[in-house]
Amino acid sequence: MIRTKAAARCRRGAVLALPGLWVAGVVVWELLSPLGVHFVQLLAAAPAIACAGSGRRQCVLLGGGCALFALVPLGSAGRADPAMRLGTCCAVLAVVAAAWLTSHRRLRLTRELERLREIAATAQHAVLRPLPPRLDGLTLAGGHRSASEGALLGGDLYEALATRHGVRLVIGDVRGHGLPALGTVAALLGSFREAAHDEDGLPGVLRRMERAFHRHLGDRASGQSPPSGEDFATVLVLQVGPENEVTALNCGHPWPHRLTGGDHRPPAGVRAEVLSAGEPLPPLGMFPLPAEPPVRRLTRLLPGETLVLHTDGVEDARDAAGRFFPLTRALTEAAASAPVVPAAVVDRVRAAVLRHTGGVLTDDFALLALRNDRAPDRTPRGPLAGSCPHG
Structure with a gap:
C-alpha cells in the first residue's frame, strides 16, 4: 500500500x-x-x-x-x-x-x-449479495471474479440461507460470462431465495429453480435476445442439516471439497478431498429433471471441518503453458492454518488462480467456503454414501 x-x-x-x-x-x-x-x-x-x-x-x-x-x-x-x-x-x-x-x-x-x-x-451487488459471516453456527465466506473487464460478476452465482431445515446453499454457473449472463443469474438466485424457505426437500427447491430458468429463457425468446438452444446452467444445491448431515442435488456441477485436519500442525495435518457422490444430473436446461431427483448424502461435517464449493472456472483455469490450476493442492496450501479460516481460504485460492493465469481469465469463477462452528455432538460419523429420493 x-x-x-x-x-x-x-x-x-x-x-x-x-x-x-x-x-x-x-x-x-x-x-x-x-x-x-x-x-x-x-x-x-x-x-x-x-x-x-x-x-x-x-x-x-x-x-x-x-x-x-x-x-x-x-x-x-x-x-x-x-x-x-x-x-x-x-x-x-x-x-x-x-x-x-x-x-x-x-x-x-x-x-x-x-x-x-x-x-x-449497486445493481450487481443486489443480485449477488455478500454472504453473512456467520449463519446458524457456520462461518461463511465467498468470492468471485468475472472474466469480463469492468464487470463485478458474471455467470457464476452463490447464496446461503438459514431455513427451518438447516442451512441451504447454492452455487452455479450459467452458460456464458460477464454482464450478458447477469439476467439468468438473477432469475436463478431469486427462485432459490424463495424456494429454500418454502420447500421441504431439495428436489422441490431445484424444480422451482428449473421453472424459473425456463421462464427466463421464454422471456428472452419474446424479446430481442432469443435463446440459442444451448442455454444451460450447472447448479449444486446443498443442505447442512441440524445434525451436520450434508446432502446435495447436483446438476452438472463440480462436487465440493472437504478440508479436514485443521487442528493438527500444518501443513501435514490439513487434507483436501473431493466429496464425490456419483454422476451428477445433467445441467438445467439440457433435459427435464427426473420425477424424483436423487438427493446425495455426502458426509457429516464435524465441528472444525470446512467445505469449499467452487465453479468450474477454478479447475479449468490454465497458465501460459496450458496447465490446469491444481485446486486440491491450492486448497491444502490455503488451509495451512489452525483453525481453517474460510475467508483466508477464499482469498488465497482466488489469488493463486490469478497468479496461475497471469491475470488473464477466460471464464468467471466463484468460491464459497463454510466451516462448522456448531457445538460438538456425540453423533458418530457413519457411511453416508448413496441417495435419498425425497431429501
Whole structure:
C-alpha cells in the first residue's frame, strides 16, 4: 500500500513537471539555435500536454505563460521575425481554447461514466449479495471474479440461507460470462431465495429453480435476445442439516471439497478431498429433471471441518503453458492454518488462480467456503454414501 501511494505521487509529479520541462527545453533550444532556425512554435504543444495530463486550470495557466514567452524575442531567430512571434502567440491561445473545451467534455464524460459504474455496481451487488459471516453456527465466506473487464460478476452465482431445515446453499454457473449472463443469474438466485424457505426437500427447491430458468429463457425468446438452444446452467444445491448431515442435488456441477485436519500442525495435518457422490444430473436446461431427483448424502461435517464449493472456472483455469490450476493442492496450501479460516481460504485460492493465469481469465469463477462452528455432538460419523429420493 505504501509503495502504491509513493508510485502515485511520483506519477502525479511527473505529469505536473512534464509541461514545464517542455517549455524550458523549447526556450533553451531557441536561445542556443543559430540564425534562421525557429523552435518557438513548439510552445503550442505545452498547453495540450498540460490538459491531457493534469487539468483545465493548469492548461490555462501554462497556456498564458507560453503565449507571453512567444511574444518575447528569444535569441537571434526571435529578433529576426516579430510576425512569427505574434503568430505563435495566437496559435498558443487557440490551442488553449481547444484544449479547455476538450477537457471540459472529457470531465463531463468521466463523471457520467463514474455514475454509470456506481449504478452497475449497486445493481450487481443486489443480485449477488455478500454472504453473512456467520449463519446458524457456520462461518461463511465467498468470492468471485468475472472474466469480463469492468464487470463485478458474471455467470457464476452463490447464496446461503438459514431455513427451518438447516442451512441451504447454492452455487452455479450459467452458460456464458460477464454482464450478458447477469439476467439468468438473477432469475436463478431469486427462485432459490424463495424456494429454500418454502420447500421441504431439495428436489422441490431445484424444480422451482428449473421453472424459473425456463421462464427466463421464454422471456428472452419474446424479446430481442432469443435463446440459442444451448442455454444451460450447472447448479449444486446443498443442505447442512441440524445434525451436520450434508446432502446435495447436483446438476452438472463440480462436487465440493472437504478440508479436514485443521487442528493438527500444518501443513501435514490439513487434507483436501473431493466429496464425490456419483454422476451428477445433467445441467438445467439440457433435459427435464427426473420425477424424483436423487438427493446425495455426502458426509457429516464435524465441528472444525470446512467445505469449499467452487465453479468450474477454478479447475479449468490454465497458465501460459496450458496447465490446469491444481485446486486440491491450492486448497491444502490455503488451509495451512489452525483453525481453517474460510475467508483466508477464499482469498488465497482466488489469488493463486490469478497468479496461475497471469491475470488473464477466460471464464468467471466463484468460491464459497463454510466451516462448522456448531457445538460438538456425540453423533458418530457413519457411511453416508448413496441417495435419498425425497431429501
